[in-house]
Amino acid sequence: MGRLRRSRTHHAQRDVHRAARTRARTRDLDQIQLIDLDPKNRAALEAQPLDYEKPGLAQHYCVECAKYFETDHALRSHWKSKVHKRRCKALKEPAYTIEEAERAAGLGREGKRPTSTNTSMEQDMAI
Numbered sequence: 690m691g692r693l694r695r696s697r698t699h700h701a702q703r704d705v706h707r708a709a710r711t712r713a714r715t716r717d718l719d720q721i722q723l724i725d726l727d728p729k730n731r732a733a734l735e736a737q738p739l740d741y742e743k744p745g746l747a748q749h750y751c752v753e754c755a756k757y758f759e760t761d762h763a764l765r766s767h768w769k770s771k772v773h774k775r776r777c778k779a780l781k782e783p784a785y786t787i788e789e790a791e792r793a794a795g796l797g798r799e800g801k802r803p804t805s806t807n808t809s810m811e812q813d814m815a816i
Contacts, residue, residue: 715754715755715756716755718779718780718784719784719785721752721753721755721780722780722784723784725752725755726752726753726780731752734750734752735750735752737750743757744757744758744759745757745758745759745760745763748761749761749763749764750764751764751767751768751773753773753776753777753780754767754772754773754776
């Protein structure tokens with residue numbers, strides 16, 4: 690008789706663990722919008738001093754994708770890629786704020802009815 694069950698039955702769990710690793714994690718969109726795209730910070734990131742620990746000695750950096758490249762040619766080809774263009778399009782949308790999250794959860798002020806305690810007291814006084 691042959692083998693009846695499939696091999697690699699726990700592949701979904703393995704993939705989740707691989708995706709949760711933080712060593713290849715880049716900066717989030719809101720961090721890039723609020724910090725890196727500021728003109729002062731952008732100029733500092735594009736003209737970084739030599740760093741022997743980073744790829745390309747930290748001389749070829751894409752601010753929008755928060756990514757270092759080995760050569761200038763690699764950076765220029767990255768600028769033409771679909772990945773970079775998608776990231777730029779996502780950065781054009783405004784950042785998701787805490788207030789917006791609270792409104793989505795129903796905790797914000799917008800759309801709430803006024804408290805009825807004042808109106809009921811005024812009606813009782815009028816009678």
